[in-house]
Amino acid sequence: MTKSLLADPADLAGIASAAPQGKEAHGHFADSHGRTVDYLRLSVTDRCNLRCMYCWSSEQMQFLQHNDILTYEEILRLVDLVAEMGISKIRLTGGEPFARKNILHLIQQMLQRHPHLDLRITTNATLLSGKVQALKDAGVRCLNISLDTFNRQKFQNITGRDMLRNVTRAIDEALALGMKVKLNAVALKGINDDELPVFINFARRNPVDFRFIEFMPMGQCNRWTQDNFWSAADILATAQEHVNLTPLGHGERKAGPARLYGIEGGKGRIGVISPMSNHFCNDCNRLRITSDGRLRTCLFSDKEYSLRPLLRNPKLGERFVRRVLERANRNKPLGYKILQKMREHTVADKRMNAIGG
Ligand code: SAM
Numbered sequence: 383m384t385k386s387l388l389a390d391p392a393d394l395a396g397i398a399s400a401a402p403q404g405k406e407a408h409g410h411f412a413d414s415h416g417r418t419v420d421y422l423r424l425s426v427t428d429r430c431n432l433r434c435m436y437c438w439s440s441e442q443m444q445f446l447q448h449n450d451i452l453t454y455e456e457i458l459r460l461v462d463l464v465a466e467m468g469i470s471k472i473r474l475t476g477g478e479p480f481a482r483k484n485i486l487h488l489i490q491q492m493l494q495r496h497p498h499l500d501l502r503i504t505t506n507a508t509l510l511s512g513k514v515q516a517l518k519d520a521g522v523r524c525l526n527i528s529l530d531t532f533n534r535q536k537f538q539n540i541t542g543r544d545m546l547r548n549v550t551r552a553i554d555e556a557l558a559l560g561m562k563v564k565l566n567a568v569a570l571k572g573i574n575d576d577e578l579p580v581f582i583n584f585a586r587r588n589p590v591d592f593r594f595i596e597f598m599p600m601g602q603c604n605r606w607t608q609d610n611f612w613s614a615a616d617i618l619a620t621a622q623e624h625v626n627l628t629p630l631g632h633g634e635r636k637a638g639p640a641r642l643y644g645i646e647g648g649k650g651r652i653g654v655i656s657p658m659s660n661h662f663c664n665d666c667n668r669l670r671i672t673s674d675g676r677l678r679t680c681l682f683s684d685k686e687y688s689l690r691p692l693l694r695n696p697k698l699g700e701r702f703v704r705r706v707l708e709r710a711n712r713n714k715p716l717g718y719k720i721l722q723k724m725r726e727h728t729v730a731d732k733r734m735n736a737i738g739g
Contacts, residue, residue: 411468411707413679413714421638421668422469423504424461426485427451427477428673428736432506433542434530436568436597437734451673454488456693460671461492461499463700467707469669471500473526477673477735480509486516493521502526504566508545510552514559524562527553531567531574532584540573557588566655569594571612578617579624585650586625593640593653600734614641614654621652639665657681663716669707672736677707679714 411419428446430437452460461472472492479485493501503517504526517525529549531537537546556563567574567581585592594617597610621627626646639662640653656662663680670678675690687710692698 411711414712415664415714415716417664417666417714418468419667419669419711419714420469421471421473422464423473423475423668423670424457425475425477425671425673426457426479426488427482429481430476430478430506430735431481431508431543432478432545434568435540435542436570437600438542446674450690452675452690452693454484454491456675456690457488458491458495459693459700460675460689460703462495463703464707465496465499467704470498471502473502473504475504478506478509479503480505480513486513486520489517489522490520497521504528506541507549507552508543509548511548511555514552514555514561518559518561522561524564525556526564526566527556528566528568529553530570531577532580533577536574540570553590557590563589564591564593566593566595568597569612569614569617569654570597571610573610575612575620578620582621582625582645582652585652586645586648588650590650591640591642591653592650593642593655595655596658598657611658613659614656615659617654618643627652638662638667666714669711669714677710679710683715685715 413419428451464472474485474489476482489501489503493499499521501522502524503522505528507525507527507529510525510527514525527549530540532546532550534544534546537549538544553563553565565581565584569575581592581594584590594612594614596614597612618627621643625648627643628646630642630644630651639657640655642651642653644651666680670681671689672678672686675693676686676688678684678686687706689703689706692702692706693700
C-alpha cells in the first residue's frame with residue numbers, strides 16, 4: 383500500500399510549526415543525513431508510447447486522468463519554488479515526456495524563468511526527431527536517451543513498438559547538433575547482454591556516455607526474474623574482455639550514480655549504474671515529483687507527500703508546499719536500508735512510468 387501524506391490542513395498546521403524557518407531559504411536544502419539535495423526528477427506524464435517489458439505488465443494499465451496531473455502552470459509554480467529552495471538541476475521524465483502535448487512550451491517557459499537551471503530530459507527518443515534544435519535553443523543541457531538494443535527486432539520485442547529507426551535518427555540529430563547525449567540501456571541478461579560489444583563500439587565512435595542500468599524489480603511488473611539480472615560487476619568484467627577501460631577519477635566523474643570508464647582510443651565512455659548491487663544512497667542528492675504532484679524522497683520508498691492539493695488550494699499554496707518539501711526532505715531515508723528489508727519483494731509498489739524513472 384502506498385502511504386500518502388494527504389494535505390489535510392490540520393496535519394499541515396503541525397508541519398508548519400515543525401518546519402525550520404529560513405535555513406533552506408538560502409539555497410541549502412539539506413537532509414538529516416547531511417546530504418544536500420539539489421536535483422529534482424520531475425515527471426510530466428505517466429503515459430508512454432512504448433510498452434517496455436520491464437515497465438509494463440500484461441494486466442490492464444491504469445493511467446491518471448488529465449485533471450489529476452499537474453498543469454503546466456502548477457509545474458512552473460513548483461519549479462519557481464524548488465529553484466528558490468536550492469534545486470539547481472531538474473530532469474524532466476515520465477512516462478514519456480514528449481508524449482505530453484506542448485512540452486516544448488513548458489521547457490521554454492522553465493528556462494526563460496530560470497536561465498541558469500541545469501535542465502535535462504530523459505526520453506525514449508521515439509518522438510524526439512525534429513525537436514533537438516529547439517531544445518538546444520531553449521537551453522536544455524543534456525538528453526538522456528533510453529536505448530536497450532540496436533537490433534530492430536529485439537527493440538520491437540522489448541518495447542512492443544517498431545520504432546528503433548526513430549530513436550537512432552534522433553540520436554544522430556542530437557550528436558550532429560553537438561548536444562550532450564547519454565544513452566541508458568537496462569542491462570538484461572539473456573536479452574541484450576550479447577550486444578555489449580556493439581554498445582562499446584558505439585561509445586568508441588561517438589562522444590556519448592553509454593550507461594548500463596541494473597534491472598530493478600519495480601511495481602507489479604510480471605516480467606522480472608532473477609535470471610534476467612545482469613550485475614554491474616559482470617558487465618564491467620565482460621566489457622574488459624573487449625576493450626581497455628580506464629576508471630575515471632572523481633574529478634572527471636560528475637556523473638551522479640554512474641561509475642564511468644574511458645574507452646581506449648574512444649570518443650565516448652561507458653558507465654554502470656548499480657542501484658541493486660552497489661548503492662549510492664550516501665551521495666543521493668535527489669527528490670522525485672510524480673506527474674500527479676506526489677513528492678517521493680527515495681526511489682526505494684513508497685512514502686509519498688501529495689503536493690497537488692496544496693497547490694490547488696488558494697489558502698495553502700506555495701507556503702505549505704515549501705513546508706512539506708522541507709519536512710519530507712529532512713526525513714529522506716537511506717534507501718539501502720529499505721532495500722535490505724525488501725530483498726524478496728519488488729523495490730517499489732509502482733512502475734517506473736508512474737514514479738518517473
Ligand atoms: N520514457 C522515458 C525514457 O524512456 O527514458 C522516461 C521514463 S523511463 C521509465 C526512465 C528509465 O527507467 C528508462 O531508462 C527505463 O529503461 C528505466 N526503467 C524502467 N523500468 C526499469 C526497471 N525495472 N529497472 C531499471 N530501469 C528501468
